[in-house]
Amino acid sequence: MSVPDQIRADVDAAKERVAALHAELPRWELVVWTAGNVSERVGDYFVIKPSGVSYDDLDAEAMVVCDLDGNLVEGTRSPSSDTAAHAYVYRHMDHVGGVVHTHSTYAAAWAARGEEIPCVLTMMADEFGGPVPVGPFAIIGDDSIGRGIVETLTNHRSPAVLMANHGPFTIGRDARAAVKAAVLLEEVARAVHISRQLGEPQPIPQDAVDALYARYQNVYGQH
Numbered sequence: 427m428s429v430p431d432q433i434r435a436d437v438d439a440a441k442e443r444v445a446a447l448h449a450e451l452p453r454w455e456l457v458v459w460t461a462g463n464v465s466e467r468v469g470d471y472f473v474i475k476p477s478g479v480s481y482d483d484l485d486a487e488a489m490v491v492c493d494l495d496g497n498l499v500e501g502t503r504s505p506s507s508d509t510a511a512h513a514y515v516y517r518h519m520d521h522v523g524g525v526v527h528t529h530s531t532y533a534a535a536w537a538a539r540g541e542e543i544p545c546v547l548t549m550m551a552d553e554f555g556g557p558v559p560v561g562p563f564a565i566i567g568d569d570s571i572g573r574g575i576v577e578t579l580t581n582h583r584s585p586a587v588l589m590a591n592h593g594p595f596t597i598g599r600d601a602r603a604a605v606k607a608a609v610l611l612e613e614v615a616r617a618v619h620i621s622r623q624l625g626e627p628q629p630i631p632q633d634a635v636d637a638l639y640a641r642y643q644n645v646y647g648q649h
């Protein structure tokens with residue numbers, strides 16, 4: 427099988443982007459071995475990595491394509507073991523164009539405690555719009571993880587969720603935005619963890635969180 431001709435070029439471009447973005451996971455020390463994955467939506471399909479393949483071997487040609495039910499439609503290897511979770515998110519969150527899953531150390535440590543990361547840094551207000559929430563414990567193999575991600579992030583500002591006893595999933599308008607959220611998540615998870623070792627981090631007032639989030643989401647960057 428393969429994708430419809432009218433999206434062939436878009437799928438091929440997404441394969442290049444998603445392959446390159448997988449290299450960002452070891453670059454920012456968000457993964458060990460093969461323990462992380464990135465996907466990007468292309469119409470009624472999404473591009474994702476093959477399961478268990480070294481990041482050194484993940485080029486555009488290695489990427490596989492699935493439909494929104496998580497069925498493999500293009501590629502010679504099995505898709506990521508988290509494909510069902512990515513697919514569930516795409517089916518139930520129309521605005522999401524990219525999904526990332528890692529087991530990054532500090533975010534996983536907060537997930538192991540089932541504790542949300544409090545909004546005590548301006549970087550958290552900027553990128554997450556408040557605390558980073560915890561999602562329910564769910565075992566890989568069906569829609570449980572995807573359902574937990576969607577239930578937690580629907581109507582929530584955060585693009586990241588700490589799945590209890592597991593690790594972070596992030597979402598974005600595209601795969602790059604989801605990777606960025608995963609990178610900043612691990613940074614704030616580490617900083618708040620370190621802060622709490624020496625005292626009690628101080629929450630940012632809600633009006634300041636709202637102002638910082640609005641600026642960062644709508645003004646920050648090149649214009």
Ligand SMILES: O=C(CO)[C@@H](O)[C@@H](O)COP(=O)(O)O
Nearest residue numbers: 460461462463477478506507
């Ligand atoms: O933690 C798990 C499996 O338990 C996965 O998220 C991780 O190993 C990545 O798996 P894939 O290589 O994407 O299949």
